[in-house]
Amino acid sequence: MMNPLIQRQIAFNLSSSDAWNVFASHRNQVTSMLKQGSDLSRLCILGAGNCNDLDLPALVQAHPEVHLVDIDADALVQGTTRQNLANHANLHFHWDIDLTGTIDRMAHWSPTSILSEADITACIDAPTGCLEKLPGPFEVVASTCLLSQLIKMIVDTIGEHHPQFLEVIQAIRLGHLRLLLQLLNSGGLGVLITDVVSSDSYPPLTSVPTQNLSQVLVQLVRQGNFFHGVNPAAIVHLFRQDPVLSQQVATLEPVGPWRWNFGPRHYAVIAVKFRKR
Numbered sequence: 022m023m024n025p026l027i028q029r030q031i032a033f034n035l036s037s038s039d040a041w042n043v044f045a046s047h048r049n050q051v052t053s054m055l056k057q058g059s060d061l062s063r064l065c066i067l068g069a070g071n072c073n074d075l076d077l078p079a080l081v082q083a084h085p086e087v088h089l090v091d092i093d094a095d096a097l098v099q100g101t102t103r104q105n106l107a108n109h110a111n112l113h114f115h116w117d118i119d120l121t122g123t124i125d126r127m128a129h130w131s132p133t134s135i136l137s138e139a140d141i142t143a144c145i146d147a148p149t150g151c152l153e154k155l156p157g158p159f160e161v162v163a164s165t166c167l168l169s170q171l172i173k174m175i176v177d178t179i180g181e182h183h184p185q186f187l188e189v190i191q192a193i194r195l196g197h198l199r200l201l202l203q204l205l206n207s208g209g210l211g212v213l214i215t216d217v218v219s220s221d222s223y224p225p226l227t228s229v230p231t232q233n234l235s236q237v238l239v240q241l242v243r244q245g246n247f248f249h250g251v252n253p254a255a256i257v258h259l260f261r262q263d264p265v266l267s268q269q270v271a272t273l274e275p276v277g278p279w280r281w282n283f284g285p286r287h288y289a290v291i292a293v294k295f296r297k298r
């Protein structure tokens with residue numbers, strides 16, 4: 022039987038596989054940040070899934086190698102086929118890769134589980150298991166609205182009232198950020214893109230003008246109305262304070278927020294661009 026956490030990702034991807042048109046402005050935002058390339062640059066995108074947030078023709082033009090990574094192989098195949106690029110020489114597929122390295126372990130967790138020190142350490146360290154499966158290091162590495170999905174797996178297994186919940190989601194987040202840096206070349210560009218809150222918990226989000234979005238997001242964060250683990254200020258702080266991350270990061274640039282029209286709901290999305298030393 023397939024891991025239920027993977028099944029959930031597949032179902033989520035299927036629910037938005039036809040969302041190409043409605044994603045247009047979000048796709049422009051994401052693509053514009055990943056287009057900076059050169060004759061030699063290699064781009065690696067974590068959580069590429071349906072690729073509806075990626076203008077792949079523009080990206081394969083900017084980079085001689087574009088590597089798409091996801092746990093959902095069908096989403097990658099169908100997404101690239103929709104953009105008529107499934108056989109493009111510059112595109113490389115890495116499917117069935119679990120970027121947490123712990124998804125099988127996590128599938129056994131429940132609200133009554135007591136997690137060991139080894140479980141927590143694995144959340145931080147196991148993501149590096151995918152390094153040997155990917156032909157890094159890369160000049161540009163992006164994580165496209167994946168972090169909130171990784172953290173949601175913890176919400177869906179142990180639940181947000183579990184006494185170790187905070188510790189686990191912080192470990193997952195740290196493991197993901199460290200992975201991004203490990204995949205990068207020295208001097209390379211990392212782009213962490215994450216959804217922060219949706220119109221499900223703040224319905225007026227669908228109509229907030231872009232110029233007011235920053236202010237609204239600050240207020241929502243203050244009120245605690247955002248997805249666990251993706252407080253933009255906390256992410257920037259972590260890049261600066263974690264001994265492993267801060268040592269490797271040369272520059273940090275917060276981008277956004279902007280609005281992602283997902284169809285059934287809208288998300289406020291932010292990015293953090295960083296250079297590896």
Ligand SMILES: C[S@@+](CC[C@H](N)C(=O)[O-])C[C@H]1O[C@@H](n2cnc3c(N)ncnc32)[C@H](O)[C@@H]1O
Pocket residue numbers: 030031034037067068069070071072073074075090091092093096118119120121122124165166167170171
């Ligand atoms: C919100 S989607 C990103 C948006 C997507 N690029 C699109 O066009 O809709 C997050 C992606 O992360 C993938 N994902 C979730 N957990 C993963 C994991 N542990 N390892 C690798 N990929 C994962 C999902 O399959 C999904 O494609």
